[in-house]
Each structure stands twice: as C-alpha cells, then as structure tokens.
Amino acid sequence: MTEQYDILIVGGGNAGVSLAAALRRKRQGRVGIADGQQLHRYRPMLNYAAGGQADMARFERPMRAVIPDGVEWIPDHVVAVDAEERTAVTTTGLTVGFRHLVLCPGLTPWWGAIDGLREAYAAGWAASAHVPEHVDAARALLSRVAAGDRVVANVPAEPSSCGGTVLKALFLACAAWEREGILPDVDVHLVTPYGRILDRQTIDPALAEAVARYGIHVHSGAEVNAVDHEAREVVLNTGERITDVAAAYITPVVRAPEFIAEAGLADDGEAGLAAADPATLRHPVH
Structure with a gap:
C-alpha cells in the first residue's frame, strides 16, 4: 500500500516541524512528517543539561504532541528514496509517495x-x-x-x-x-x-x-x-x-543518513550530505 503526500518531510526535528507548520498555514496540501523517534528533544538545551544548568526532561515531548495540527506523522524512519518514482520506503516497509520531498533528517x-x-x-x-x-x-x-x-x-x-x-x-x-x-x-x-x-x-x-x-x-x-x-x-x-x-x-x-547517498541525492563530500543549490536549497538534479 502506498500513502501519497503533496509534501513529504523527512525528519521531525525543529526544522521539519517548523516547516510543516508553515506549509499548513499556507494550505500547501497534504503534508507528512516521517520520523521514527518517539521523543522530541529541544536540542538547544542539550549542552545546558550536560553543564548541570537544565533538566532535559523539561524540554522533551512525545513526538505526536509537537506535530502541527493538520500534518500527518509517519512514525517510522525513511531508509530509501527513489527520486525518479517519487517514493520513499520506511523501516517497516511502508511505501510513501510524494510530489515534493524535503530532506532534514539531521546528522548521525x-x-x-x-x-x-x-x-x-x-x-x-x-x-x-x-x-x-x-x-x-x-x-x-x-x-x-x-x-x-x-x-x-x-x-x-x-x-x-x-x-x-x-x-x-x-x-x-x-x-x-x-x-x-x-x-x-x-x-x-x-x-x-x-x-x-x-x-x-x-x-x-x-x-x-x-x-x-x-x-x-x-x-x-x-x-x-x-x-x-x-x-x-x-x-x-x-x-x-x-x-x-x-x-x-x-x-x-x-554524517548524513546513508539513504541520501544510496538514492543518488548526496554531494561529493565524505559526509554524504544532500546536494543543494545554495541560493534555492533545491537539489541540482531533482
């Protein structure tokens, strides 16, 4: 079975969640966030917690609680992308179709x-x-x-x-x-x-x-x-x-998650980051 989205966002960190909220406000169609993390952490507080000046538990929420209204959460990690077919596959084997793909899975x-x-x-x-x-x-x-x-x-x-x-x-x-x-x-x-x-x-x-x-x-x-x-x-x-x-x-x-390089979406760097036009952030090929 294939789910179909107008915009699929890979990554539910601050970038993915903020972008999804902006897209929903602009009524940009069906928006989905794919992220298998069950817990959302507000990352700017991590070093304060390590330094003994914050309790990290105060800055953690269930992932479902931070997904914007009207945005669908796919509680799974993307492990493969076919840019030509415009599909992504998750760890559980779910195939997700998209018109537009946004990559912000973070670094590992x-x-x-x-x-x-x-x-x-x-x-x-x-x-x-x-x-x-x-x-x-x-x-x-x-x-x-x-x-x-x-x-x-x-x-x-x-x-x-x-x-x-x-x-x-x-x-x-x-x-x-x-x-x-x-x-x-x-x-x-x-x-x-x-x-x-x-x-x-x-x-x-x-x-x-x-x-x-x-x-x-x-x-x-x-x-x-x-x-x-x-x-x-x-x-x-x-x-x-x-x-x-x-x-x-x-x-x-x-480095970037390996599926980006495997999908032919990476730049030439050793870390396998997604290739992007610096002026538009669009992929230079797709």
Whole structure:
C-alpha cells in the first residue's frame, strides 16, 4: 500500500516541524512528517543539561504532541528514496509517495571516524550532549571531575550540529569547578580544528577571554583521531597524545543518513550530505 503526500518531510526535528507548520498555514496540501523517534528533544538545551544548568526532561515531548495540527506523522524512519518514482520506503516497509520531498533528517554519529570512541562511550569514560541519548551520561561525566583530573573536550569539525556549542557545556562545567574551588587543580584541554577557537571574528575574542579565565589549554588546528578508555588517552591527528585523561567530552564526527547517498541525492563530500543549490536549497538534479 502506498500513502501519497503533496509534501513529504523527512525528519521531525525543529526544522521539519517548523516547516510543516508553515506549509499548513499556507494550505500547501497534504503534508507528512516521517520520523521514527518517539521523543522530541529541544536540542538547544542539550549542552545546558550536560553543564548541570537544565533538566532535559523539561524540554522533551512525545513526538505526536509537537506535530502541527493538520500534518500527518509517519512514525517510522525513511531508509530509501527513489527520486525518479517519487517514493520513499520506511523501516517497516511502508511505501510513501510524494510530489515534493524535503530532506532534514539531521546528522548521525559516524562512530568509525574516531577509533575507540563508541567503546569509550559504553564505558562511561567519554560522552557528549551532542549525542542526545547520552546527555545524562555527559552530565554525570562532567559532574564527577575532581581535583587533579585531566579533562579533554573537542569542537567537532564541519559538518556538525552547531559544533561550537560544545563550549557551553565546557564553560558551565568550568564555572561549576570554580565554585567548588577545584578549577586550579583541573587540567582542561580543548581540541579545535580551527586556527583560533571557532574562527569567528565576532565571537573569538570573548571566547579567548573565557578560555584564559578558566585556564584551558587549546590545541588549535587539531582533531581527535582516536581514544583509548583503558589507557585513558586521546590521540590527535597532529600526532600529539593527551595522556592520563579522566574525562573525555568528545563529540563524534557526524554524517548524513546513508539513504541520501544510496538514492543518488548526496554531494561529493565524505559526509554524504544532500546536494543543494545554495541560493534555492533545491537539489541540482531533482
């Protein structure tokens, strides 16, 4: 059986939900959102939760509760698209037809890009609120840091989901350690792929002040290549090794869901992002 939509939106995050509401207000026909997540998280609060300044449960809703009136929710993930036939297939085998397709499924962790990271997450030695299901683990990781510990955090390289916002959790944690009186005895390291902290002229001076205030050692122009939770070591692509690490606030490299590349809709980048005209956001072929 094939369901038919005028507009099918793949992804029920803030982008997909907001767009669906706008389309319904403009009466753009039958609109569907395909997303298998049962819980909607307000992602801007994730780093505040990890930094101990928010209860993430307050910013979570059942997915059904945030789907706009008049928009149909398909509670399943899209796993294949046929752009020529204008159909999508979900994990349960449902075929969905569409006149127009909007891709905003978000980015997914590319665990294989950093050796040992998935195992480090499972061991509780590494975590990041940018992997939403690990937000509680990230909060626990930062809150148990003690005097004498070494902490490593990273700014993920692009593409990323607001990668620079990891600094929120790091700065909030530093402020907490300062209040506890242990900050001078915590060795904090920040790994960033940029020449400066974020390479943003409007904000880097303020970030540099915060980094100096908290005594954070910055590893510029570097990325995390591998981690070893048993050896308590973080390895950078520069060859540098940060040893005796008590807590690794490491955000994984991310990529687009694989169905985008499999459908021939991706650009030439390694992350498999959907190709788009930068002026119109339309796919250059379809």
